[in-house]
Amino acid sequence: MQTATPPVLKDPVVQIRGAFPDAVQDVIEFRGETTVVVDPAHIVEICRFCRDTEGLEFNLFSDMTCVDYYPNDPRFALCYHLYAMFDNRRLRLKVYLAGDEPHIESVTSVYPAVNWQEREAFDLMGIMFDGHPDMRRILMPRDWVGHPLRKDYPLGYETVQFTFNYDEIQRQKPMAQQ
């Protein structure tokens, strides 16, 4: 894995733009981080390109995050954080998904580390990943209805019991008897 001469570094934005000219929608440089917004249909190829191309070699998959921009459209966004260990560089690939039940292809064939992250995105946000080997709920119970991290899902908190509403809440609160 370690070569005698360090590999020639290439600019990931230039490379991705060159290889997938119609898939790149936007490039953002903010606080020293590079974000490349790409088309969801090409995400697997772009990930494979980032991992395998000499000079890019983003081999460590850091994180996949899903964000809900309700009520904007497109509603969901997925951020894939890639890290190149030998070049010590980070890259974020961002994908916007429209609709309330979006589908996107799973990246597990390229980065096995994303397996559980995609399950979490499905469980908490409701994004379906096609081609995922094991699409099941991971953090919530099996029979849970709804996707908790969505913006239109309530927080589910309980009203705090103060002296003025003590009796009212005491009546409704389920207490185990035995």
Added chain:
Amino acid sequence: MGIVSSKLGNMGVVTTSLETMVNFGRTGAMWPMLFGLACCAIEMISAESPHYDMSRFGMELMRASPRQSDLMIVAGRVSRKMAPVLRQLYDQMPNPKWVLAMGDCASCSGVFNNYAVVQGVDEIVPVNVYVAGCPPRPEQLIHGIMTLHEKVRGEHMSDWASPRD
């Protein structure tokens, strides 16, 4: 304890009530069940470690099996997925059994007032003692256990006897 040994001299005989002896036995070696869930579990283990030593109370032995334990110390936040498991473990414990809700999350869900955490473990199992703190210091836990011992000493044998026994 109601010892009246002075009347009987040094015969090594003690008179007391049966209830007192039974409760003395129950408090002397109350075995906790290993039910540490989150951060409070680490403070529970600290309470067992030499600095705060819970084995003074006969409680150093934490039984993993609910069938062999008396006290369930719910240490940590109970999520909705864990709640049925908690109830099943409580049901598996034989009588007499006590529950100590350790920490804010077990008593009233603490910092987490949301969809995923059961708002106080007393929604699921009847709790005898609540210990506040996030996480409670080992001394607070020991104070809670001693409060429980006080409570147990005041119990009657008919509390735990049932027609089935």
Added chain:
Amino acid sequence: MAQIEVDNPVEETWQGTVEDLKGLVSPRALTGETMLLNMGPQHPSTHGVLRLLLELDGETVVNCIPDVGFLHTGIEKNMEAKTYIKALVMTDRMDYLNPMGNNLAYCLAIEKLGEIDVPERAMIARVMLAELTRINSHLVWLGTHSLDLGGMAVMLYAFREREAILDIFELVSGQRMMTSYFRPGGLWRDLPDEFVPTLQAFLNDFPNKLRDYETLLTNNPLWIDRTQGIGVLSPQDAIAMGCSGPTMRGSGVNFDMRKAQPYSCYEEFDFDVPTGEHGDVYDRFLVRVREMYESVRIINQALKRLPKGPFISNNRKYVPPPRAELGTSMEAVIHHFKLWTEGFKLPEGEVYAAVESPRGELGCYLSSDGGTHPHRVHFRTPSFILISALSKLAKGYMLADLVAIIGSTDIVLGDCDR
């Protein structure tokens, strides 16, 4: 929402059949040739509420399917409902063995997004306390790992050492574990005068004690028999599965966030990053023990460099003014008022800040829409990834070895489930 029926408790447990697991277990389970065993959420060796569905061929593990979520607390959603400072309190409780590390990741993300400068005294104090937390976490790991494999003495020693560190945390912040001591911009309050002598006394004593504990384990033939050759993880697998931290370093990959992408002036300290060779449980054990010595080295260097000066930033948009200033300055009163009523606002954008937690790379992704509440906070927690790698690590080993493997990955379920 799943309703909890108190009358019929048994019905609420997992009702699936073997057919549900068709893709996950081998076909031999469906015919009954191998046994499916539930290593349930309440188990002495799983370091928290982890449920493992094991497919066993006699004693050998054929398949291991982890089931997590028993400690899911909805922290990320709850943080969206609070201001940035109030949400900081919740970060402590995620990875409860590394509370200051979680604080640090969150504070670094806020500071990156808001471009808040941190004074040097605060940065060095952060380094010292983060390394103390690392020693703290490794001591708990050492105690519980050796307890699982039968050596109870080390557990008692490790927790005794931990008391000294918890006393230091209490001195600094008033709380033993969930300190919430790091704030965006620096520290909550200045380090007290007794901090340096107390810490120095601890550091003079600790390496000798650690050497004593090593004599119990490192060259112990029982320990070596139980840990060498178990749970071997190749470097390629480690990188592909996203493992980081001592689990990856045990396989020989020299990668540490503190060296690769230094934060909080780690680049000015001189320390080594221990790595293993074979990638088995024994190598991970050695890596973590050596990391404790390196942490002591870092803290010693930091103590020499600790400057006098401010402990928190002056940026009044984010940091409240000291109380003395409120009597004299009108702007200070206004800043105090705004910060306490609605909290500070971060500019719109998204950042990702990563620190090296004792388990691996702990990252905080923060997305802000310009308001006082975080729009989305996501924590990339190392335990989540490590448990997903557990199914690969455990294949082919015996049930008793599984306990050693789980211990060696040093998972914390609060970190995994958030």
